[in-house]
Amino acid sequence: MHIINNFFAELSNFLWGTFGVANLVIGGGIFFIIYSRLTPFRYFRHAFEILLGKHDDPNDKGQISHFQALSTALSSTVGIGNIAGVAVAISLGGPGALFWMWISAIVGMATKFFTCSLGIMYRGYDSENVLQGGPMYVIENGMGKKFKFLSYWFSIAGLVGCLSLLQANQLTQIISDYAVKTFDIEQSFNLDLIIGIIIAILVSSVIFGGLRRIAEVASKIVPFMVVIYLFSGLFIVLSNASSIPAIFSNIFSSAFNGSSVAGGFAGTAIVISQGFRRAAFSNEAGMGTEVMAIGASKNNQPIKSGLVAMIGPLIDTIIVCTITGLVILLSSEWIEGTYSGVSLTQKSFSNYLGLIGDYILIFSVASFTLSTMFGYSYYGCKCASYLFGANSKFYYRIFYVFTLVIGSVLSLDLAVNIVDAMFALMAFPTMISALYLAPNIKKEANRYFASIEGN
Numbered sequence: 040m041h042i043i044n045n046f047f048a049e050l051s052n053f054l055w056g057t058f059g060v061a062n063l064v065i066g067g068g069i070f071f072i073i074y075s076r077l078t079p080f081r082y083f084r085h086a087f088e089i090l091l092g093k094h095d096d097p098n099d100k101g102q103i104s105h106f107q108a109l110s111t112a113l114s115s116t117v118g119i120g121n122i123a124g125v126a127v128a129i130s131l132g133g134p135g136a137l138f139w140m141w142i143s144a145i146v147g148m149a150t151k152f153f154t155c156s157l158g159i160m161y162r163g164y165d166s167e168n169v170l171q172g173g174p175m176y177v178i179e180n181g182m183g184k185k186f187k188f189l190s191y192w193f194s195i196a197g198l199v200g201c202l203s204l205l206q207a208n209q210l211t212q213i214i215s216d217y218a219v220k221t222f223d224i225e226q227s228f229n230l231d232l233i234i235g236i237i238i239a240i241l242v243s244s245v246i247f248g249g250l251r252r253i254a255e256v257a258s259k260i261v262p263f264m265v266v267i268y269l270f271s272g273l274f275i276v277l278s279n280a281s282s283i284p285a286i287f288s289n290i291f292s293s294a295f296n297g298s299s300v301a302g303g304f305a306g307t308a309i310v311i312s313q314g315f316r317r318a319a320f321s322n323e324a325g326m327g328t329e330v331m332a333i334g335a336s337k338n339n340q341p342i343k344s345g346l347v348a349m350i351g352p353l354i355d356t357i358i359v360c361t362i363t364g365l366v367i368l369l370s371s372e373w374i375e376g377t378y379s380g381v382s383l384t385q386k387s388f389s390n391y392l393g394l395i396g397d398y399i400l401i402f403s404v405a406s407f408t409l410s411t412m413f414g415y416s417y418y419g420c421k422c423a424s425y426l427f428g429a430n431s432k433f434y435y436r437i438f439y440v441f442t443l444v445i446g447s448v449l450s451l452d453l454a455v456n457i458v459d460a461m462f463a464l465m466a467f468p469t470m471i472s473a474l475y476l477a478p479n480i481k482k483e484a485n486r487y488f489a490s491i492e493g494n
Contacts, residue, residue, distance in 0.1 A: 047456035054463035064325040067470045068146030071153050074477060078488065079152045079349060085491065086346035121355055122404055123209045125363040126383040127455065129373050134286070135294035137364040144356035147324025148349045154473045156345030156480045157181065158330035159338055167429040174327040174469045175425045181476045189468035190425065193327055197422035200461030201328065201415045202439060205454040206408040207446030209381040211235055213404045216382060217397065235447025239440045241409065246416040246436055264406035265359065271399045272362035275391045279369050286368045324352055326462050327469035331421045332414065341480070342487040366391075380451050412443065 055061045128136040154174070163176035175190035182189070211234045218224060276283065323329055329351060333344045363384060367373050370387040378386045381404055388396035416439050423435035446454060 044450065044453040044456060047453065047460050051456050051459035051463065054460060058463070060463040060466050063470050064150070064466050065143065065146055067325065067474055068143075068150040070474065071149035071477065072146065074481065075149060075152070075484070078484065079149070079346060082346055082488070083349070086350055089343050090347050090350060121359040121363055122384045122400070122407060123205070123381040125360050126367060126373070126380055129364060129367055130379055130383060133293045134290045134364075134368055135292075135296075137361070137368075138290050138294035140356055140360055140364075143324070144352040144360075147352040147356070150324040150470075150473070151329060151348040151351060152345040153477055153480050154325065154327065154330050154469060155333040155348035156341040156483070157473060157476055158333050159341040159344045160479065160483065161476075165424050165429045169429070171331075171421065171424075172333065173331040173421055173425070174465075174472060175422070177330065177476070178468060178472045181479070182472055186472075189471060193465055193468040194422040194425045196461050196464035197327070198419060198426070198435075200326075200458065200465050201419035201422065202442045202446070202457075203408070203412040203415045204442060204446035204449060205451075205458050206411050206415075207235060207238055207443040208449050208451060208454040210238060210404055210408040211447040212451070213381050213385060213401055216385070217401055231448050232444065235444040238409075238412075238447065239443040242412045242416070242443060243436075243440050245413050246439070247433075264403060264410070265354070267399065268403045268407075269359065269362055271388065271392065271396070271403075272366050275369065275388070276362065276365050278391065282369060283365065286365060289368070290364075323462075325466050325470050325473075327465050328415075328418050330469070331418050340487060342484050345480070345484075415439075 125137070125140070128140065132139075154177075157177045158172040158174075161177040161179075161181040162170050162172045163180050165171050174193045178186050178190040178193070211231050214234050215230055218230065224230070329348055333348050338344050367384060367387045370390050372378050372383055372386050372390070381400075385397060385400040385404075388400050390396070392399065416436060419439055420432040420435050423431045
């Protein structure tokens with residue numbers, strides 16, 4: 040396992056660093072902001088109207104509503120990245136990593152506008168003649184057959200990147216920690232394995248029902264779990280309001296000057312890297328996953344889907360990750376280094392809310408991770424369907440469920456490194472296609488915004 044972990048750690052560092060995926064994602068997002076002249080940002084009210092169904096047309100092609108599409112996308116983005124991901128970023132990069140997560144989210148809104156608009160503009164049909172969206176179809180139908188190798192690139196990386204190894208690992212960890220503390224039993228490999236099997240059974244009961252069942256479950260779970268988690272976090276933050284200005288000052292100063300972290304000091308480059316990586320895992324802007332969910336919405340207007348997709352980073356990173364980060368920074372646990380990942384967040388909540396904090400975190404992590412697993416299974420199925428035909432979806436779901444058990448007994452480091460490496464590989468073809476086809480979206484956006492201004 041040590042050799043495998045080192046391989047994925049080095050691959051992840053190479054892709055995000057030397058290979059320049061971080062520069063591509065962030066630089067591309069900055070380009071989209073400038074290229075669009077911030078125009079999409081002026082239509083947030085219109086975006087929420089679309090989300091709530093005000094501009095729906097029942098005759099539009101697609102499988103699910105805008106609300107269900109965003110809920111499915113949020114079911115994968117509002118997840119363990121908002122709880123464990125923020126904790127990992129602060130543990131390794133200090134408070135300043137949270138600032139770079141904010142920057143990445145703002146840039147990510149512009150990225151999602153372009154990538155998800157393209158997801159509707161260049162939808163394609165799978166082997167069962169069902170209309171589908173995703174970077175693989177954008178590349179094939181928008182860029183042409185000569186770039187189809189990038190479609191295969193994305194789909195192969197997506198087969199592994201969309202496995203919920205980290206989600207299974209962190210859900211197992213928080214349940215196992217609670218069981219050990221509450222029932223005075225010994226932490227063991229067998230305990231984690233049993234928890235992993237139970238998780239796999241629960242996920243199976245939903246994902247074998249296909250996209251509509253996933254969307255129905257996600258649209259019920261996601262809004263409810265976000266509200267519970269946010270109210271709990273806000274209660275802690277407002278109860279310690281006098282400490283918040285100093286925390287924000289620390290966030291801004293360490294974002295540019297490096298920061299003391301558990302076990303040492305993180306230079307500015309590490310702070311920025313951790314902020315970008317964890318934000319990428321949190322809101323998935325530029326990774327291509329959200330394009331697959333939004334691409335299934337009932338809609339014939341690409342810009343409508345792009346506007347709805349922009350709401351995602353606002354919710355999952357600007358709001359949810361900020362609340363998580365502030366609660367962690369209010370505690371001293373992140374400096375001491377005794378806890379990591381989801382355990383750090385849980386300890387920070389329990390420091391202020393006691394046993395109730397434990398229950399809220401267990402409930403939130405369970406809801407977040409299970410809904411993420413539902414969404415990721417759909418993404419993985421789309422990749423498998425593109426590569427091997429629609430009939431392969433059933434077999435991929437079996438494989439997917441099996442890997443949940445594996446993820447439950449993996450080390451946190453290995454799970455994080457696999458996800459980081461695969462997301463980087465998914466980002467490359469997604470961003471290349473978005474940059475290549477950006478003029479088409481700008482032209483369509485000018486037409487669409489002119490049409491709604493005239494109404």
